[in-house]
Amino acid sequence: MKKPLLDHIGIAVDDLDAAVDIYRKLGFEVDSIEEVPGFGVRVAFLPMGEGNVELVQPVAADSAMARFLEKRGPGFHHLCFRVDDIRAELAGLAEAGVQVVDAEPREGAHGTLVAFLHPKSTGGVLIELAQVDSPKSKIQNRE
Numbered sequence: 318m319k320k321p322l323l324d325h326i327g328i329a330v331d332d333l334d335a336a337v338d339i340y341r342k343l344g345f346e347v348d349s350i351e352e353v354p355g356f357g358v359r360v361a362f363l364p365m366g367e368g369n370v371e372l373v374q375p376v377a378a379d380s381a382m383a384r385f386l387e388k389r390g391p392g393f394h395h396l397c398f399r400v401d402d403i404r405a406e407l408a409g410l411a412e413a414g415v416q417v418v419d420a421e422p423r424e425g426a427h428g429t430l431v432a433f434l435h436p437k438s439t440g441g442v443l444i445e446l447a448q449v450d451s452p453k454s455k456i457q458n459r460e
């Protein structure tokens with residue numbers, strides 16, 4: 318991978334509106350709130366420096382996020398790095414012995430293409446990769 322750029326820090330929450338209120342007290346503003354059907358979650362993006370805080374609340378009881386909250390409770394969930402070509406990155410990482418959760422990228426928030434790496438092969442941290450300039454992405458030119 319070339320020099321990683323942090324796109325967001327993902328935080329698991331059980332009440333998105335209450336979590337947004339907490340971050341507003343810290344000076345954050347909400348950029349967008351949307352549902353991501355493929356993951357069974359509702360997310361809020363709050364810009365921070367070059368990146369964002371992503372608050373993630375499950376809306377589907379059978380989602381991975383619902384299972385995470387049940388097991389671990391609210392708190393830190395994942396780091397997300399931006400990549401230019403997610404398929405090339407996944408192929409390179411798999412070749413380097415990194416276990417990927419999504420061999421094929423999935424549609425994430427704002428039409429980005431995303432894939433997760435398995436925490437077992439990343440020292441216990443769930444890492445998401447996001448290609449933000451995918452054709453349906455709305456944040457490709459955001460600075």
Ligand code: CO
Pocket residue numbers: 325327371395397445
């Ligand atoms: Co994320």
